[in-house]
Amino acid sequence: MSELTIEVLILHYIQETRQKPFHADELLEYIQKEYASGNLSIFQYKDLCKELYRRGAKKQLHLG
Numbered sequence: 001m002s003e004l005t006i007e008v009l010i011l012h013y014i015q016e017t018r019q020k021p022f023h024a025d026e027l028l029e030y031i032q033k034e035y036a037s038g039n040l041s042i043f044q045y046k047d048l049c050k051e052l053y054r055r056g057a058k059k060q061l062h063l064g
Helices: 006-017 024-036 042-054
Strands: none
Touching: 006 024, 006 042, 024 042
């Protein structure tokens, strides 16, 4: 993924799932999958996690 803002993340999510995310937790799951697949750097992942938690995400995800 290129420069990754929340807005760009949402566009990628919609393109892949064919639906809009209903909650920030859905985007957390999506970025965890993208990180595990090597599509996000650890820096992108952490930045997006922080932003999603600010926007109401509740799930706890673990790097692993």
